[in-house]
Every structure is written in C-alpha cells, then in structure tokens.
Amino acid sequence: MRGMSSLTEILRRHPSFEHVIDVDLTGGAPLVFDFTGDDPDLHVQHVADGPAFTAWLDERLANVDPAIGVGRYDEDRMLYRHSPLFDGATERRSLHLGIDLFAEAGTPVHAPLDAVVHSFADNTTLGDYGPTVILEHELESVRFWTLYGHLDRLTLKMLHEGQVVPAGAPFGALGDLDENGGWPPHLHFQVIADIGTHRGDYPGVAAPSERRAWLDRCPDPNLILRIPGL
Numbered sequence: 201m202r203g204m205s206s207l208t209e210i211l212r213r214h215p216s217f218e219h220v221i222d223v224d225l226t227g228g229a230p231l232v233f234d235f236t237g238d239d240p241d242l243h244v245q246h247v248a249d250g251p252a253f254t255a256w257l258d259e260r261l262a263n264v265d266p267a268i269g270v271g272r273y274d275e276d277r278m279l280y281r282h283s284p285l286f287d288g289a290t291e292r293r294s295l296h297l298g299i300d301l302f303a304e305a306g307t308p309v310h311a312p313l314d315a316v317v318h319s320f321a322d323n324t325t326l327g328d329y330g331p332t333v334i335l336e337h338e339l340e341s342v343r344f345w346t347l348y349g350h351l352d353r354l355t356l357k358m359l360h361e362g363q364v365v366p367a368g369a370p371f372g373a374l375g376d377l378d379e380n381g382g383w384p385p386h387l388h389f390q391v392i393a394d395i396g397t398h399r400g401d402y403p404g405v406a407a408p409s410e411r412r413a414w415l416d417r418c419p420d421p422n423l424i425l426r427i428p429g430l
Contacts, residue, residue, distance in 0.1 A: 207393050210340050211423035217312040218368035220389055221301055223266045225427045230268040231261060232430070233302075237278035247278075250377040254384035257302055270427060271300030271386070273420050276408055293405045297414055298347070298390030299421040299430070305376040305385040309348055309355075310368055312424050313337055317363040317371075318345055320356050321400025323381065329388060330380035331356050332400055333372055335365060345395045346424070347402055348372060349388035350380035391421050 219225070235242070247253050261267045275296045315335035323329045329349030333356075336345050355372030365371045374385045388404055394417055395402065406414035422430045 207342055207344050207391075208419045208423065210342055211391070211419065214313075214339060217424045217426070218310055220310055220312050220425060221268070221303055221307055221387065222310075223268055223303070225266070225268065225301075225425055227428075228266045228268075229429075230266060230270045230301075230427065231264045232270045232272065233257075233260075235271055235275060235277040235296075250382050250384065254377060257384050261302065267303070269300075269302030269386070270430070271296065271302070272430065273297070273299050273422065274411075274415060277405075293403075293407050295406045295408050295411055295414065297404050297406055297418040298349075298388045299425060299427075300386045300388055301425075302384060302386040303374060305352070305374050307374045307385070307387075308370040309351065309372045309374065309387060310370050311335060311365040312346065313339070313367045315346070315365045315367075317359050317361050317365060318395070319361060319399035320359055322353065322356060323349075323401050326382050328381045329401070329404065330375055330383075331372075333359065334392075334395070334398075334400065334402065335371075336395075345392040345402075346421075347388070347390040347392060347404070349390075349404060350383055350386055351375050353379050389421050389425065391419050391424065393417055393419060 277294050315337050318334040318336040320333045322331050331351040331353050333348045351372045352375035
C-alpha cells in the first residue's frame with residue numbers, strides 16, 4: 201500500500217514528537233511485558249480478573265524507573281480470551297495493533313503533534329477501549345490519525361469534534377478499570393493510515409491470518425513514541 205509506505209517514511213524522518221504521557225520514554229528503559237502466553241507467571245485468570253491483573257502488573261512495575269510498562273505492537277496475545285468481543289466466525293482476534301503504556305489512572309495524555317479532534321466515544325463492552333479519542337494530523341500533506349483508548353470519562357466531557365489540540369497539549373487522562381473497559385490503567389496508542397468511516401472507534405486487535413493487511417493500515421506506533429529496544 202503506497203499510502204502506508206509514505207506515512208511510515210514520513211514518521212520515520214520526522215525529527216521529533218512530543219511525549220504522549222508525562223514521561224520521556226526515549227531515554228529510559230520501561231518494562232516491556234510479554235502477553236503472548238510465554239510468561240509462566242501470567243495466567244488467563246489474571247487477565248479475566250481486573251483487580252488481580254492490575255496487582256500483577258503493579259508488582260512488576262514497583263522497582264522500575266520509569267514506572268511505565270509497555271505492551272508491544274504486532275504481538276499475538278493470549279489476553280483476549282476473556283471477552284466475546286474478540287470472537288470471530290472462524291478465527292479469534294488476538295494480534296495487537298497498538299502499543300500499550302501502563303501507568304497510573306489519572307496520568308495525563310498529550311498530543312504528539314498538532315492535531316484536531318476527529319471523533320470520540322465511550323466503547324463500553326467488556327474488554328473494549330472504554331472512553332476513546334481519535335485525533336487527526338497532517339505531515340507533509342499526508343493525513344493520518346492516532347487513537348487513544350482506555351481514557352477516563354471526564355476526557356470525553358472536555359472535548360468537541362474539530363477542537364484544535366496543539367503539539368504537547370494535554371487533552372485527556374487514563375481511566376481506571378471501572379471505566380476503561382475492565383483493564384488495568386493504561387493507554388492504547390495506535391496509528392491509523394486510513395480511518396475510513398470509523399468514528400470514535402477502530403479495531404485495535406486483528407485476526408492473525410490478516411496480519412499483513414492490518415499492519416499496513418496501522419503502522420508501528422513506535423515511529424512516534426521512539427522507545428529504545430522496541
């Protein structure tokens with residue numbers, strides 16, 4: 201897909217982006233989690249129990265500086281077995297299309313570059329994004345979008361479509377598991393090359409057999425986050 205290739209190249213050569221959360225992830229060493237099922241300490245029952253999963257993550261972040269956890273892009277995960285949201289007619293969706301940043305509820309979320317609010321919604325199904333914001337950007341005459349999932353509900357009350365959000369400006373905050381789809385507090389950050397007709401929502405998990413097509417639509421968010429080692 202030529203548009204996708206062009207966006208990847210544009211993001212790669214852009215000199216810098218503002219931090220999406222209040223931590224400089226480009227210079228630290230955040231803890232990168234493995235949600236494929238290969239971590240023997242992480243079991244399906246952790247994932248199905250929001251408080252237990254949160255405690256499991258918090259325990260591992262307690263002695264990490266910065267105290268930020270990372271969930272990887274293009275990871276085939278076991279995490280999604282607890283919700284029928286990810287069931288498919290012939291194949292479960294399990295391939296993660298964003299990067300997760302695990303941090304405390306209430307952590308501010310910032311625009312990585314100049315943006316306008318494209319759309320937002322509260323996606324309330326178990327395992328979904330909860331409060332979600334999509335920002336629209338333009339670089340080198342190419343339009344693209346970034347999605348922010350698992351926010352707090354106050355965020356949605358503070359925004360309107362078409363609102364200008366300057367680079368680096370806070371526009372929302374992370375929600376807790378009672379409002380963010382039942383997940384430990386974290387940001388799902390995703391880049392979208394073609395939004396189509398979607399508003400306030402966009403698939404963040406895909407069927408593994410459709411991997412190439414979905415990665416073309418959703419390039420690596422680390423082109424913006426620039427976390428070393430990912």
